[in-house]
Amino acid sequence: MLKSRRSEALVALVLVAPFVIIYGWLFIYPTIQMVNLSFTNAPLIGTGEGVGFDNYERLASDRVFKTAVWNTGYFVLLTVIPGTIVALAIALMVSRLRGYLQSMILAAFFLPFILPVTVVFLIWQWMTDVNFGILQYLLEPIVGEKVAVWRRAAWFLPMAALVTVWWTNGFSILLFLAGLRNISSEIYEAAELDGAGRWRQFVSITWPLIWPVTALCLTIQLILQLRIFDQVYLFSLGGRTNQTMVLVQYIYEQAFVHNRGGFGATVAVALFLIVVIVSVLQYQALRARGER
């Protein structure tokens, strides 16, 4: 018996080894190294001297870091709640349809989600091009002139948010569709017999029953959008990045452009803490809701 238990542990060791090695080498170790690095003035590659909490003091008074935190929060605000509302609306519309029409319409809404970010970037750069972009036909009558949307600070993040919602909404749409399918049609039939109209049915049946899915979508989107980098970086190429900076982009700029590994790691620790704190808070909130 003892022997078989030992052999079971041995087999388990072999089976978990690939994961544990990768996880230890490329996850735990870099996480610890990130914290260590944040207490030095090291360049990206090479060693530096320990500087205690200097980097953190600098971070606290760093103007661009404050902008990056603010912009990241603003971007989250612009994408998470509007994106979830749009996704729910689309899911409600798609769920009414049947058969081929439904698959085709769903594919139209979902297809952007599976594309690489650089493809999305090129498509929207073309859509919004200041001289030849088709979107200018829409903007010119409203604003009164052609708008270089990626060169104006006030336009940048809202437009990036619009593109992001267009790109990533397929994910939430699928979750909502699955949620809507789980609501029994008998409830709607009963409501219809009682003379409840579409709006009444939505408010009294769909919305309360779909709320858990809504909470899930908001949670996933929030954690995801805090890590925003790709679109914002690509659209800001060639412009003044300091005004539209987001957190991950600041890590990249400090470490890879200005060769300040130590300070970059300090920004990374800050991002790390923000994401972990938000995750824990959210988990607690969801659990409190579940226990009630």
Place this chain on the structure above:
Amino acid sequence: MTVGATHHDHVSAGQSRAIRYLDIGGLTLTLITVVAAVIWAFPLYWAVVTTFKPEHEVIRPFIELWPQTFTLESYIHIIQNTRIVRWYVNSIITSLSITFLVVFIGATCGYAISQLRFPGRLLLWWMVLASFMVPIQALIINHFVIMANVRLVNTLIGIILPQLIAPVVVIVYKQFFDSIPRDFREAAMMDGANEFQLLFRIYLPMNWGVTTALAIITFIGAWNAFLWPFLITTTEPQMTVAVGITTVQDAFGVYYARLLAGAVMTGLPVAVVYLLFQRRVTQAIMLTAGVKG
């Protein structure tokens, strides 16, 4: 009698009015849905149709929904004048390697946590769950330092390695293996099967759908990856196609037909994979979001 008949008439008139009202309302909603879908997909159409126009037609100051002269010029140009073929090969190699390794590592680890008892099992499980919270983007500096130390900057292996961290795959496999009845296991043990045979001959084949779904979503994710492949490759020949097409921009300026031809070629494989395996992709997204489908 008369009263009853009138009452009956009332109901049917009310019903037919309700049905007519529903039809008009329903039809309007369907129409709105179709229009919204067309608007939503328009940027995709517009990008694709632009690639078939000659450059001088692209920049004409009015909207042409169909090319006047249909040409493959931009595709030929981008294949001949950039390293896109090389980038394509790099993307295929890295994406397939990542897919295979992530699924293999996830399945073996998920199986061990689900079916075997060993010291440190709970600790490992909690760490897998906790790692969900960690933003992998925060580790870019240290990943780069590690790769530089082992001289893997600008190599395909360097692109692959940090992308192998996929705790969600372990979680999904663990949950599915948990739900397989112990009878299967005991019967196979009686026949003298060892743990490896159990995993590869019984547990994995029984969850073939899950494996396919996870493999497809991992492949799409690896093909689309931007931040890490962008950081670790500084020389053109080692780039993946999703990173490479952004360098084309610098070289060409604003030749949109060529740029977009590159974009279409980059997006095509994942679009085809999605259209072929729609149901599996949907299932995979549910799985990774924690909804067991």
